[in-house]
Amino acid sequence: DAGITQSPRHKVTETGTPVTLRCHQTENHRYMYWYRQDPGHGLRLIHYSYGVKDTDKGEVSDGYSVSRSKTEDFLLTLESATSSQTSVYFCAISEGRMGGAQDTQYFGPGTRLTVL
Amino acid sequence: GDSVTQMEGPVTLSEEAFLTINCTYTATGYPSLFWYVQYPGEGLQLLLKATKADDKGSNKGFEATYRKETTSFHLEKGSVQVSDSAVYFCALKDTGGFKTIFGAGTRLFVKA
Numbered sequence: 001d002a003g004i005t006q007s008p009r010h011k012v013t014e015t016g017t018p019v020t021l022r023c024h025q026t027e028n029h030r031y032m033y034w035y036r037q038d039p040g041h042g043l044r045l046i047h048y049s050y051g052v053k054d055t056d057k058g059e060v061s062d063g064y065s066v067s068r069s070k071t072e073d074f075l076l077t078l079e080s081a082t083s084s085q086t087s088v089y090f091c092a093i094s095e096g097r098m099g100g101a102q103d104t105q106y107f108g109p110g111t112r113l114t115v116l
Numbered sequence: 117g118d119s120v121t122q123m124e125g126p127v128t129l130s131e132e133a134f135l136t137i138n139c140t141y142t143a144t145g146y147p148s149l150f151w152y153v154q155y156p157g158e159g160l161q162l163l164l165k166a167t168k169a170d171d172k173g174s175n176k177g178f179e180a181t182y183r184k185e186t187t188s189f190h191l192e193k194g195s196v197q198v199s200d201s202a203v204y205f206c207a208l209k210d211t212g213g214f215k216t217i218f219g220a221g222t223r224l225f226v227k228a
Contacts, residue, residue, distance in 0.1 A: 004159075031214060042205070042220040043160075050214055058215070090159050096214075103209060104150070105216055107159030 003027055004108040006091050012114045019078040021111050023091030025071075030096035032074040033105070034058075034066065036087040043090070049074055050096065081115045088112050118143045122206045122219035129196055130227050137191040137222045139180075139206035147208040149173075149182050149189040150216070154203045163191075163204070201226045 003026030013019050023032060034046040035058075045058030047066040055066050063085060065077045078085055091108040123138040141149065148167045152160040164173030169184035178193045189206060206219040 033215075040220075043218045045215060048214060056214075092160075094216075103148075103216075104162045104165065105152075105160075107161065109159050 004091060004093060004106060006089075006108040006111050008111060009109065010112045012116065013081055014116050015082055016080050019081050019113065019115075021076045021089055021091075021113070023074045023076070023108055025074075025093050027093060027106070028071060029093040029106075030071075031094045031103070032068065033092040033094075034064075034074070034076045035090045035092065036060065036085075037090060037110075038087050046076065046089075081113075083115050086113060086115045118147070118208060118210055118217045120206050120208055120217050120219040122204075122222055125203075125221075125223040126225055127222060128225045128227065131198055132195045133226075135191070135193040135196045135200075135224070137204055137206075137224070139189045139191065139219060141187050141189065141206075141208050143187075143208055143210055145210045147210045149180070150207040150209070151178070151180055151189070151191050152205040152207060152218075154205065154221070156202070160205060196224070196226045198226045198228050200224060 005024045007022045033048040035043045044060045049055045049068040067075045089111045092105040094103040094105045119142045121140050150165045151163040153163045154160045164175040166173040166182035172181045180189050180191045203221045203223045205221045207216050209216045
């Protein structure tokens with residue numbers, strides 16, 4: 001199994017509070033991703049990173065920011081949490097080989113976030 | 117843009133039944149195609165993949181063939197088990213892209 005951990009695994013917070021989720025990998029993979037999973041929507045990409053300090057937006061990036069100061073860590077921050085951000089959040093990594101089409105994504109166990 | 121469409125679930129089968137989950141895709145380049153599986157309470161994990169037309173991916177009794185002429189990558193298993201109950205995601209990744217495009221997922225229930 002790929003070495004990916006997410007913390008916390010569960011969190012309950014209140015509307016308007018900041019929240020940071022952490023993804024940590026031990027595989028030294030170049031690419032890291034944050035997704036959210038909601039019933040009826042499948043997986044939606046929030047942000048991704050293609051190297052230290054190199055990040056870009058996904059399809060549902062509003063209300064979220066990310067940072068990657070080290071290869072192994074990718075942080076997702078909700079600056080001011082809202083109830084619509086209640087979801088299960090998954091981190092994923094991939095090697096980022098040349099061309100990239102064959103890259104498999106490896107997923108963390110997920111963080112269940114509830115915003116009251 | 118690129119997209120993946122898979123059959124809506126849930127799919128409910130009895131143990132030892134034959135499984136097909138349909139997946140079709142739209143892509144501008146020459147994508148690789150994947151099936152991921154998500155067991156309850158876990159993250160997604162790769163089930164199988166195919167990187168070019170006519171390739172067959174296989175794993176744990178599951179198979180899928182990359183059909184460029186029909187832009188399809190249907191998942192099949194000859195005899196399902198209760199332990200196969202999970203959500204299955206079809207996905208594609210295009211050459212040079214950073215992102216994987218996922219289908220909406222199909223939930224499978226297998227009854228003993």
